[in-house]
Amino acid sequence: MKFREEVFAADAVAPGDRGHGVGRELLRRTEARIRAAGGRQVYIETSSRAQYRPTQGFYRAAGYLREAYLEDFYRPGDGKLIYRKVLLGPDGLK
Numbered sequence: 001m002k003f004r005e006e007v008f009a010a011d012a013v014a015p016g017d018r019g020h021g022v023g024r025e026l027l028r029r030t031e032a033r034i035r036a037a038g039g040r041q042v043y044i045e046t047s048s049r050a051q052y053r054p055t056q057g058f059y060r061a062a063g064y065l066r067e068a069y070l071e072d073f074y075r076p077g078d079g080k081l082i083y084r085k086v087l088l089g090p091d092g093l094k
């Protein structure tokens with residue numbers, strides 16, 4: 001089995017530039033590269049802490065669904081949330 005991996009640095013958007021579509025555009029370009037490389041799904045992870053609720057909302061808004069929750073993964077009270085999105089091919093099919 002062959003795996004292809006792309007890493008999206010979610011915290012690439014500087015605090016003063018957030019909320020203006022930069023993250024959405026970065027994610028769109030990353031997904032396009034993954035698709036072009038033959039990838040058909042994307043996994044994204046983040047912390048479950050309240051501080052990351054905006055990030056969780058950003059992923060949901062981009063069409064990501066929660067796939068797994070690993071309780072106390074990082075430390076007690078700080079779990080890992082894993083989101084997944086199935087990408088459509090150029091023909092609109094999965």
Ligand SMILES: CC(C)(COP(=O)(O)OP(=O)(O)OC[C@H]1O[C@@H](n2cnc3c(N)ncnc32)[C@H](O)[C@@H]1OP(=O)(O)O)[C@@H](O)C(=O)NCCC(=O)NCCS
Binds near residue numbers: 054
């Ligand atoms: C998460 C992050 C990358 C999003 O980038 P951004 O440029 O601020 O997001 P965008 O402006 O492209 O937002 C796209 C959509 O996501 C959703 N969204 C964005 N910020 C949101 C928030 N605070 N709460 C809920 N939804 C949000 C909205 O639906 C938004 O679309 P809209 O503005 O048309 O409503 C950025 O906020 C960030 O760097 N956060 C801090 C670092 C971080 O949490 N890193 C994750 C480590 S895993």
